[in-house]
Amino acid sequence: MKIVLHITMLFFATVLSAQSFVITNVTLFDGETVTENTSVLIEDGEITKISEEISTTATIIDGTGKFLMPAxxxxxxxxxxxxxxxxxxxxxxxxxxxxxxxxxxxxxxxxxxxxxxxxxxxxxxxxxxxxxxxxxxxxxxxxxxxxxxxxxxxxxxxxxxxxxxxxxxxxxxxxxxxxxxxxxxxxxxxxxxxxxxxxxxxxxxxxxxxxxxxxxxxxxxxxxxxxxxxxxxxxxxxxxxxxxxxxxxxxxxxxxxxxxxxxxxxxxxxxxxxxxxxxxxxxxxxxxxxxxxxxxxxxxxxxxxxxxxxxxxxxxxxxxxxxxxxxxxxFKLGTFGMIREGYKADLLLLGKNPILDIQNIASIETIWKEGKVVAQTK
Ligand SMILES: [Zn+2]
The missing domain is CATH 3.20.20.140 (Metal-dependent hydrolases)
Incomplete structure (x- = not known):
């Protein structure tokens, strides 16, 4: 029984940590404004922190040179x-x-x-x-x-x-x-x-x-x-x-x-x-x-x-x-469409900045829905 319990707990720990990650040094469009060189922490499918420096044990995704925007x-x-x-x-x-x-x-x-x-x-x-x-x-x-x-x-x-x-x-x-x-x-x-x-x-x-x-x-x-x-x-x-x-x-x-x-x-x-x-x-x-x-x-x-x-x-x-x-x-849908603390982690990481050229919207490399990867090209 004990072993089963441990395995179950390990499994949950893995699932949870897979959902926690931080995207660092990224150009962020949060749905309203743009911030250069910032970091976004995602825990359990939600955006929990946005700051220049975030100290965390979560997985790091290097966003240098990339553009992060809401799905x-x-x-x-x-x-x-x-x-x-x-x-x-x-x-x-x-x-x-x-x-x-x-x-x-x-x-x-x-x-x-x-x-x-x-x-x-x-x-x-x-x-x-x-x-x-x-x-x-x-x-x-x-x-x-x-x-x-x-x-x-x-x-x-x-x-x-x-x-x-x-x-x-x-x-x-x-x-x-x-x-x-x-x-x-x-x-x-x-x-x-x-x-x-x-x-x-x-x-x-x-x-x-x-x-x-x-x-x-x-x-x-x-x-x-x-x-x-x-x-x-x-x-x-x-x-x-x-x-x-x-x-x-x-x-x-x-x-x-x-x-x-x-x-x-x-x-x-x-x-x-x-x-x-x-x-x-x-x-x-x-x-x-x-x-x-x-x-x-x-x-x-x-x-x-x-x-x-x-x-x-x-x-x-x-x-x-x-x-x-x-x-x-x-349409009063809820906490979607923005990268702000408390919002769902529906995110797009792009290789190129669509504010410079709107056609760069096609450069999406990773799509997350509530912190889980939907698609990844890189
Ligand atoms: Zn119609």
Missing amino acids: MTNGHVHAWSPQSLKEAAQAGVLNVLDMHGIETMQGMMKQLSDSTNYARYFVAGAAATVPGGHGTQYGFPTPTLTKTEEATKFVEDRLKAGANYLKIIVEPWKETLSHETVKALIDAAHEKQSVAVVHISKADDAKKVMANGADGLVHLWWDTLLTSSELNEWKKNSNAFIMPTLLTSKLFLENIRPTAPKESMLSDEDLLLQVKNVYEAGIPLLAGTDPPNAGINYGTDLYKELDLLSKAGIPNLEVLKTATSLPPKH
């Missing part, structure tokens, strides 16, 4: 299988936010959230839409609503099914919810301390849902440019974010432009310009790519979104925030 979040996906969550994790994307799907399947996939090799899975459940509206065309049963009075029950049903936030669809190319019902849904979500985000495609709808208290938009509008004074006005009354899904918009518009009337659609250049205007108005930007739409993958295609945000003229440090600290903060 990323993709704020807009539709994940249909565990493989999608694996693909995300392998690219350093450790949280994905599903924006519309089958609730029973989402419930099953959520159980993978604690596994090291899978991205954590947060869901909207089924998005709010009308019968025959956008979101009902994918061949799976989708609950719908038409009237303002149905809003509270709709939101309660989503939360009961395990939704982490509410997604609402306003898509006038088909039948769609009235702005009155959208407002009732947003209010019902807020009543339950839940975040409510909205799919829009037109600037006019964007303005209306923002005025009605939405917490964020999960696409940029495609039809017209809003002026800086309109955006400034908007910022004055709201802390809501915009997730422009530039890669999706670009690929989608490339497809439909040949047959659509020119005046109803922004050019690629104008999309980037509008995102820059949004940034300059002080409206928070979040990164999301909407896979598998337009053939986009769940992992490395998020780097392309960051590249587009950089091309739009947003400083690279701010671009990194869109995929690290900002999504967990705006």
Whole structure:
């Protein structure tokens, strides 16, 4: 008996020490700011100390010449299988936010959230839409609503099914919810301390849902440019974010432009310009790519979104925030997305600095989820 006990204790000791390590002399982007030559201590899956000098018996990983940043979040996906969550994790994307799907399947996939090799899975459940509206065309049963009075029950049903936030669809190319019902849904979500985000495609709808208290938009509008004074006005009354899904918009518009009337659609250049205007108005930007739409993958295609945000003229440090600290903060996900004491040790160690060139995001050498290695190339 005694021997068994000793072996068990040894085993636990090994597991625990494997989770404790210190990354030294590294350039740290903590989700908000950059510190040169610092060290980060990780114990039991959490960040426990950040300091120039750390005295510890934990394993040392020399970070000299390397760049440490929080693992990323993709704020807009539709994940249909565990493989999608694996693909995300392998690219350093450790949280994905599903924006519309089958609730029973989402419930099953959520159980993978604690596994090291899978991205954590947060869901909207089924998005709010009308019968025959956008979101009902994918061949799976989708609950719908038409009237303002149905809003509270709709939101309660989503939360009961395990939704982490509410997604609402306003898509006038088909039948769609009235702005009155959208407002009732947003209010019902807020009543339950839940975040409510909205799919829009037109600037006019964007303005209306923002005025009605939405917490964020999960696409940029495609039809017209809003002026800086309109955006400034908007910022004055709201802390809501915009997730422009530039890669999706670009690929989608490339497809439909040949047959659509020119005046109803922004050019690629104008999309980037509008995102820059949004940034300059002080409206928070979040990164999301909407896979598998337009053939986009769940992992490395998020780097392309960051590249587009950089091309739009947003400083690279701010671009990194869109995929690290900002999504967990705006969706109230918990202690993710930052390298601060008490946060989960979801970390990316890179060979090159992405603030110097955003494409260096592809130089990830090690990915840790809660202090455990997900992938390592060096
Ligand atoms: Zn979507």
